[in-house]
Structures are given as structure tokens and as C-alpha cells.
Amino acid sequence: QNTMKKEKKLEKIFSPKKPVVTYILIVLNLMVFLYGVLHGNDELINMFGNNYELVQNGEFYRLFTCMFVHADILHILFMIALYSIGPVVERYYGKSKFLLIYLVSGLLGSIFSGVFMTADSISIGASGAIFGLLGSICYFTYYYRATLQGILRGSIMPVIIINLVIGFLSSSIDLSAHIGGLIGGILISMAIGIGDKHRKSDQINGLVVLILMAGGG
Numbered sequence: 219q220n221t222m223k224k225e226k227k228l229e230k231i232f233s234p235k236k237p238v239v240t241y242i243l244i245v246l247n248l249m250v251f252l253y254g255v256l257h258g259n260d261e262l263i264n265m266f267g268n269n270y271e272l273v274q275n276g277e278f279y280r281l282f283t284c285m286f287v288h289a290d291i292l293h294i295l296f297m298i299a300l301y302s303i304g305p306v307v308e309r310y311y312g313k314s315k316f317l318l319i320y321l322v323s324g325l326l327g328s329i330f331s332g333v334f335m336t337a338d339s340i341s342i343g344a345s346g347a348i349f350g351l352l353g354s355i356c357y358f359t360y361y362y363r364a365t366l367q368g369i370l371r372g373s374i375m376p377v378i379i380i381n382l383v384i385g386f387l388s389s390s391i392d393l394s395a396h397i398g399g400l401i402g403g404i405l406i407s408m409a410i411g412i413g414d415k416h417r418k419s420d421q422i423n424g425l426v427v428l429i430l431m432a433g434g435g
Contacts, residue, residue, distance in 0.1 A: 239313045240304030243320065244297050247344060250286045251294045263287055267340035270332040281328040282321075287342040299348050307351045310358050315410050322428070323350015323402040329432055330398025341392045346399030352378050353403025361412050402428065 254262040268284035269277075288294040308316040327346020335341055355374050378400065385393035408424025 235309045237305035237308045239317050239320075240300065240308050243304065243344075244300055247286055247288065247294065247297055247300075251288050254287070259289070263289070263340060263342055267342045268328050268331055268335075269340050270335050273332055281325055281332070284328055284340075284342045285321075285324040285344050285347055288344075289342060293343060296343065296345055296348065300344065300351075303348060303351045303355070307354050307358075311354065311407075311410070311412075318410065319350055319354045319403055319406050320347045322406040323347050323353065323399045326350070326402030326405075326428070326432060327395040327397075327399030330401075331392050331395040334394040335392075341395055343392070343395075345392070346395040346402075349378075349381075349396045349399035350403030350406070353400040354407040357404050357407040358412055401431070405431070 250262070251259075266280060266283035266287050268280050273280050288296070304316070304320075307319060311319065324344065324347030327349065328341070331341040331346070352374060356378075359374060382393070382396060385391040385396050405424045405428040408420050409428060411421050
């Protein structure tokens with residue numbers, strides 16, 4: 219009976235599901251980008267991009283809105299990463315938890331970005347949130363490593379490391395947002411828990427550290 223229960227739980231988690239929230243986020247990002255192309259993308263960036271001084275002056279909404287603004291066609295192509303990673307996280311965690319992971323990761327990425335940016339710089343893009351999804355996959359695969367075997371070391375970690383190295387080498391990439399998003403994805407995944415495998419202590423620790431890091435920014 220215990221074996222059957224475990225098999226049913228695994229089947230529920232790993233069975234194919236339609237990634238509704240992922241597609242909504244992609245469409246939303248594309249719509250904002252199209253609006254910028256038609257009505258002036260520079261103005262959109264200035265109005266909703268993440269800028270440290272403006273956030274400090276009370277425009278906190280920029281920490282959220284900057285996640286949906288993109289600079290050009292190459293930048294918006296990062297939605298391909300969301301199209302690839304999003305359905306996996308949405309399947310593992312469910313729709314509501316997936317959305318929470320995405321938004322919280324993006325917000326912590328924005329906070330990290332603001333701490334390290336210069337006064338006149340503006341940060342935009344969904345990469346912090348997408349790195350958060352990678353962090354959530356890391357946390358999930360660690361707990362289900364018996365089922366997922368070498369996916370963490372063989373697929374996920376190399377992608378994270380390569381992208382962090384690229385961010386370190388390129389001055390046009392907001393590395394701090396990537397790191398903040400990655401950490402945020404791990405911490406929020408700890409806080410919300412994973413099925414029957416999470417521990418109360420992990421949830422509390424994840425939530426406390428997440429609040430401290432967000433507050434510290």
C-alpha cells in the first residue's frame with residue numbers, strides 16, 4: 219500500500235500538464251514588448267525600468283514592472299528560456315506556486331540589481347525570474363534525485379554555470395539580477411515546500427532568509 223501511494227504521488231507530480239501560467243507570462247511579455255515597439259520602447263524603459271535612485275525615492279513598482287520590459291528583439295528572445303524551463307517548474311510545483319516562484323525570484327533579482335547598479339543605470343528583463351525557475355528546479359531535483367537521477371548535475375547545473383560565466387564576462391548583462399533571482403528561486407521553493415518531502419524547518423528557514431535578504435536590499 220505504501221508503495222502504491224508513493225507511485226500515485228510521483229505519477230501526479232511527473233504526469234504531463236498544460237503549462238497555462240507559463241504561456242500567459244510569455245504572451246504578457248510579448249504584448250508589452252510589442253507595445254514598446256509601436257509606441258516607443260525607450261519611454262517604456264524609462265517609465266518602468268529598475269533604477270536604484272527612483273526606487274529609493276518611492277517608485278517601488280519598478281522592482282516588479284522591470285521584469286516585463288525588454289530592450290530589443292534579442293532581449294525578448296529570452297522568452298525561449300521561459301518556454302523551455304517554465305513548463306517543467308509549473309508541472310512540478312503547480313500553477314499558483316509556479317507563479318509565486320517566478321514573481322518572488324524576479325523581485326529579489328531586481329533588489330540585488332538595485333544594490334549593485336550605478337545611479338544612472340536602468341535594469342530590465344525577465345532573466346532574474348527565469349534564473350529563479352532554475353533555482354527552483356535545483357531544489358526540486360535535489361529532493362527527487364532518486365527519481366530524476368543525474369539531471370541536476372548533467373543538465374541544470376551546467377546551464378546555470380555557463381550563463382553565470384557569460385554574465386560575468388559581459389558588461390551588458392545584469393549578473394546581480396541573475397544571482398539574486400537564482401537565490402530567490404531556491405529560497406521561495408524552500409518556503410512553499412515540495413509535496414510530502416518538505417520539512418517545516420526548511421520552510422521557516424527559507425522564508426526567514428528570503429525576508430532578510432529582501433529587507434536588506
